Amino acid sequence: MAVTARARGSRSVAGGLGHRTVSAAVAEALRQRILSGALAPGFQLRQDALAEEFGISRIPIREALLQLEASGLVKIAPHRGAVVTGLSVEEIEDVFQLRVSLEPQLLILSARHLTPDDFSELRALRDEYSAALKVGTVEIWGELNRRFHLGLLRHAGRPRSLAIVAGLLQDCDRPTRLQLSVSGDVARADMEHTTILDLCEAGEVVAAANLLRIHVEHAGHSLVEIYRKSAVVE
Amino acid sequence: MAVTARARGSRSVAGGLGHRTVSAAVAEALRQRILSGALAPGFQLRQDALAEEFGISRIPIREALLQLEASGLVKIAPHRGAVVTGLSVEEIEDVFQLRVSLEPQLLILSARHLTPDDFSELRALRDEYSAALKVGTVEIWGELNRRFHLGLLRHAGRPRSLAIVAGLLQDCDRPTRLQLSVSGDVARADMEHTTILDLCEAGEVVAAANLLRIHVEHAGHSLVEIYRKSAVVE
DNA sequence: CAGCCCTCGATCGTATACAATATTCATCAA
DNA sequence: TTGATGAATATTGTATACGATCGAGGGCTG
Numbered sequence: 001m002a003v004t005a006r007a008r009g010s011r012s013v014a015g016g017l018g019h020r021t022v023s024a025a026v027a028e029a030l031r032q033r034i035l036s037g038a039l040a041p042g043f044q045l046r047q048d049a050l051a052e053e054f055g056i057s058r059i060p061i062r063e064a065l066l067q068l069e070a071s072g073l074v075k076i077a078p079h080r081g082a083v084v085t086g087l088s089v090e091e092i093e094d095v096f097q098l099r100v101s102l103e104p105q106l107l108i109l110s111a112r113h114l115t116p117d118d119f120s121e122l123r124a125l126r127d128e129y130s131a132a133l134k135v136g137t138v139e140i141w142g143e144l145n146r147r148f149h150l151g152l153l154r155h156a157g158r159p160r161s162l163a164i165v166a167g168l169l170q171d172c173d174r175p176t177r178l179q180l181s182v183s184g185d186v187a188r189a190d191m192e193h194t195t196i197l198d199l200c201e202a203g204e205v206v207a208a209a210n211l212l213r214i215h216v217e218h219a220g221h222s223l224v225e226i227y228r229k230s231a232v233v234e
Numbered sequence: 235m236a237v238t239a240r241a242r243g244s245r246s247v248a249g250g251l252g253h254r255t256v257s258a259a260v261a262e263a264l265r266q267r268i269l270s271g272a273l274a275p276g277f278q279l280r281q282d283a284l285a286e287e288f289g290i291s292r293i294p295i296r297e298a299l300l301q302l303e304a305s306g307l308v309k310i311a312p313h314r315g316a317v318v319t320g321l322s323v324e325e326i327e328d329v330f331q332l333r334v335s336l337e338p339q340l341l342i343l344s345a346r347h348l349t350p351d352d353f354s355e356l357r358a359l360r361d362e363y364s365a366a367l368k369v370g371t372v373e374i375w376g377e378l379n380r381r382f383h384l385g386l387l388r389h390a391g392r393p394r395s396l397a398i399v400a401g402l403l404q405d406c407d408r409p410t411r412l413q414l415s416v417s418g419d420v421a422r423a424d425m426e427h428t429t430i431l432d433l434c435e436a437g438e439v440v441a442a443a444n445l446l447r448i449h450v451e452h453a454g455h456s457l458v459e460i461y462r463k464s465a466v467v468e
Numbered sequence: 469c470a471g472c473c474c475t476c477g478a479t480c481g482t483a484t485a486c487a488a489t490a491t492t493c494a495t496c497a498a
Numbered sequence: 499t500t501g502a503t504g505a506a507t508a509t510t511g512t513a514t515a516c517g518a519t520c521g522a523g524g525g526c527t528g
Contacts, residue, residue, distance in 0.1 A: 020312040020313065020519090021312050021313075021480095021481065021482090022481080022482070023481080023482090024312070046508095046509075046510095047509075047510070048508090048509075048510095056482075056483085057482060057483045057484070058483090058510085059293070059481080059482055059483070059484095060481080060482065060483095062297065062510090062511085063296065063297070063300060063481090066297060066300040066301065066304070067300065067304075069304065070300070070301075070303065070304030078254045078255050078258070078489090078510085078511085079254070079255075079488080079489050079490055079509080079510055079511075080489095080490070080491095080509085080510080081509070081510070090391065090392075090393065091393055091394055094392045094393060094394040094395055095394055097392070097395070098336075098394065098395055098398070101335055101336065101339065102332075102335065105335065157324065158324075158328040158331070159324065159325055159328060160325055160328040160329055160332065160402075160405075161328055161331070161332055164332070164398060168394075171394075254489095255510095255511065255512090256511080256512070257511080257512090280479075280480095281479080281480070282478090282479075282480090290512075290513085291512060291513045291514070292480085292513090293511080293512055293513070293514095294511080294512065294513095296480090296481085297511090312480085312481085312519090313479080313480055313481075313518080313519050313520060314479085314480080314519095314520070314521095315479070315480070
């Protein structure tokens with residue numbers, strides 16, 4: 001029962017990054033595992049096992065799980081532990097419908113305030129993203145897509161709305177990975193991102209917002225289609 | 235949460251609230267204090283003091299604070315403790331703008347599926363609400379208003395959207411109390427609630443949604459006006 | 469006198485230990 | 499065989515104890 005940090009555990013979580021507390025570091029590590037698919041929906045997260053693996057006690061594990069529950073990544077039942085959550089088809093449709101309702105509106109507010117620096121950063125993101133797609137490294141696609149969309153809306157001046165959209169994008173992440181690896185919409189998404197950027201830079205904010213709406217609508221429809229066909233596990 | 239257990243055996247002073255865990259009970263207690271205004275924005279929540287007051291250790295206090303941070307009621311800074319959050323004018327405008335964007339859309343989806351039981355429940359809520367307003371017991375108004383609006387949208391079949399709206403309504407709660415006790419919009423809100431119900435029951439869903447939009451818009455504008463005039467503390 | 473550093477107290481974060489609850493599985497009766 | 503029942507085990511929830519970090523205030527240095 002001694003500490004026995006194995007090779008993994010010895011990689012001190014606390015020293016890993018600019019994280020100020022162990023619980024925050026654990027939360028981040030688990031978040032990445034869930035978003036990357038390493039922890040599938042339905043998986044039971046046992047506190048003891050995680051504590052031993054990270055080489056720490058259960059207290060920061062518990063607090064990390066609470067933070068993850070706040071993000072909707074796990075569901076905690078009293079005395080029954082935490083389980084990785086998954087989205088039903090209805091919830092996925094809902095999430096995309098919300099994005100369709102919110103993102104174009106925010107883009108109209110934000111587009112005019114995008115600076116040249118913003119544009120170069122967004123183009124860099126798009127390049128990195130399309131490069132990742134060509135190589136097939138789908139793992140980081142969700143993160144890049146999220147940062148791209150949030151970057152577009154950065155200057156909308158609506159903090160609460162942005163927080164909500166950030167959550168929606170995170171929840172799109174896992175299912176969307178599935179869509180990209182299956183369907184052939186990769187080139188389309190890439191081109192749409194480029195066009196949206198061009199329209200914003202040209203001041204055509206309404207056109208950009210419309211394209212963004214179509215972009216999200218298409219992704220949602222395509223993803224739901226795939227889910228329906230692949231007889232997703234419940 | 236839907237917890238129905240009774241706190242048996244447990245002799246702890248804090249356990250007497252009918253929650254399954256102490257941390258959940260503390261979270262609920264603190265939530266009510268914050269929403270009722272007993273804990274003003276900016277107030278520092280010290281773990282030791284809360285633990286002593288509830289007669290428990292700091293562990294469940296910490297977990298309760300994490301749950302409150304998830305709801306956005308407090309902000310936790312590492313090694314610096316938790317502080318009750320307040321909404322800036324921009325955030326209030328954002329919250330109401332979001333409600334304007336979401337609630338009418340959801341009402342259109344939900345209205346046709348409202349059952350006679352739903353209507354009687356909603357009318358009861360409205361009666362209770364207007365009665366509370368006449369007596370001046372503003373404390374429970376936020377809760378009643380929240381349940382009324384959520385009840386209207388109950389059958390939209392959009393779980394994520396409803397969760398978001400629930401959060402928005404909660405954040406409207408504290409500021410709205412201010413509005414009601416200051417302005418004379420009480421009768422107007424009551425009448426609008428009634429008319430919305432009538433329109434839904436008559437099948438005039440589009441008209442109901444429009445009125446709901448105006449209802450929320452008015453509440454938002456009125457509240458922002460008050461905040462601007464009263465030189466709110468930052 | 470101003471500014472930096474260091475010590476100290478207060479508060480928070482985490483580890484260990486114990487209590488409470490859920491789940492499992494063997495047992496037994498119909 | 500099947501279903502219920504109750505002890506044994508596994509897992510979570512909470513208390514206590516210890517270590518780490520932040521902020522304030524005093525002394526030293528220029």
